[in-house]
Amino acid sequence: MDSFFNGLAPEDAIEIESLSRLMYDLRCNRDKVLEQWQVPDVGSLLARIEAGEVAEHPAYEHYLSARILDETRQSIREALARNLKEVGR
Amino acid sequence: MSLHLELAEWLATEFGPCLDGAPQLMQDALIVSLTNGVRLEVRYAATDAYAFGWCVDGRQLAIDTAPVHADLATRPNHLHGADGGVHADPLTRCGADPKDNLRALIDALLADPLLAAG
Numbered sequence: 194m195d196s197f198f199n200g201l202a203p204e205d206a207i208e209i210e211s212l213s214r215l216m217y218d219l220r221c222n223r224d225k226v227l228e229q230w231q232v233p234d235v236g237s238l239l240a241r242i243e244a245g246e247v248a249e250h251p252a253y254e255h256y257l258s259a260r261i262l263d264e265t266r267q268s269i270r271e272a273l274a275r276n277l278k279e280v281g282r
Numbered sequence: 283m284s285l286h287l288e289l290a291e292w293l294a295t296e297f298g299p300c301l302d303g304a305p306q307l308m309q310d311a312l313i314v315s316l317t318n319g320v321r322l323e324v325r326y327a328a329t330d331a332y333a334f335g336w337c338v339d340g341r342q343l344a345i346d347t348a349p350v351h352a353d354l355a356t357r358p359n360h361l362h363g364a365d366g367g368v369h370a371d372p373l374t375r376c377g378a379d380p381k382d383n384l385r386a387l388i389d390a391l392l393a394d395p396l397l398a399a400g
Contacts, residue, residue: 222309243349250362253333253348258310260327261286265309268284 197282205280212273216266223262226255235259285326285380286312292381293388300392316388320395324384330358330376334387338364338395345371345387364396372397 198206230247232238238256241247290305290312302315312324319338326332333346344362351360351368359371373390374383390397 219309226310239349245350249348249350250344250346253346254325254335256348257325257327257331257333260331261310261325264327265284 201280201282205276209273209276209280209282212269212276216269216273219262219266219269223259223266226259226262230255235263286324289324289326289380289384293384296385297388300388314388316391318392318395320391322388322391326380329378329380332374332380332383334374336391336395341396343395343397345374347376361397364398 198210201209227233227235227238230238230241230252232241235256238247238252238259242249242252242256286307290307293301293305293314300317302317302319306313310325312326314322314324316322320336323335324332325334331347333344333348335342335344335346337343341364342362343364345359346362347358348360349358351357354360354368354370356371356376359374359376361369361371361373363369373386
């Protein structure tokens with residue numbers, strides 16, 4: 194991993210490391226939300242809400258949270274890809 | 283979060299004097315404190331998937347789009363009122379511009395956080 198950062202400007206390395214850490218945090222937090230409801234993905238949680246298998250609240254807020262965390266992670270992934278391209282990685 | 287970020291900036295511009303501090307961006311929510319003591323939690327995943335929750339005098343109110351109240355005219359969006367009941371949503375419109383929904387809600391909360399007058 195250290196070699197990955199070799200030759201990068203310090204500010205680029207810091208930004209890449211920061212975005213990578215944020216992506217990891219977002220995924221962990223999404224996973225924690227879904228684990229509470231014992232579902233593998235957001236669609237499954239919505240299905241359980243619609244079927245009345247779980248109470249509407251806070252399940253629906255958690256469903257939205259998981260979607261937002263997923264979509265934010267995707268945005269960060271795209272930003273990271275742009276950064277890596279700019280620095281030739 | 284990019285939508286929440288956009289909404290936070292818009293709220294600061296549009297409702298600045300009515301806000302008790304800058305909107306707080308969490309990873310999964312936007313927290314908005316109004317000068318009348320209302321603390322509003324916003325989760326906006328898409329124009330047809332959102333939830334607003336706020337607490338007044340120990341009572342929890344919410345508007346959300348959970349698809350579980352088929353009998354309501356505004357399905358899927360609905361209001362969990364101060365009386366504990368579930369009602370048609372008098373303020374927001376599923377599919378509308380998030381800023382329009384947020385404006386309608388905040389205008390209403392500034393006038394009457396319990397939405398009792400409406």
